[in-house]
Amino acid sequence: MEKRKLTTTKRAGFSGNLGTGGAADALVKVKQPNYVPPGISVRSRVSPLIFTVGNVNDVIVQLLENDINVISFSLNKQMNQIK
Numbered sequence: 001m002e003k004r005k006l007t008t009t010k011r012a013g014f015s016g017n018l019g020t021g022g023a024a025d026a027l028v029k030v031k032q033p034n035y036v037p038p039g040i041s042v043r044s045r046v047s048p049l050i051f052t053v054g055n056v057n058d059v060i061v062q063l064l065e066n067d068i069n070v071i072s073f074s075l076n077k078q079m080n081q082i083k
Helices: 058-066
Strands: 011-013 024-030 044-047 050-056 070-077
Touching: 024 058, 050 058, 058 070
Parallel strands: 011 070
Antiparallel strands: 024 050, 024 070, 044 050
């Protein structure tokens, strides 16, 4: 059996490149109650450990990935509306 190195990520949901346009929202779970990573603006709180972030871009994704107090986050890409 071939051995493979598995990479770990905190990221779930949309996995494409977001760029700098803020084309997604994120649901974030943290280890400590009411903790917010530096540089992140909370859109709304779900619980003391879970909050949402709007206008997520690649910079915010990196902040969330690198923060040791972030357990996980899920990205939800905004879809174009049909006119």
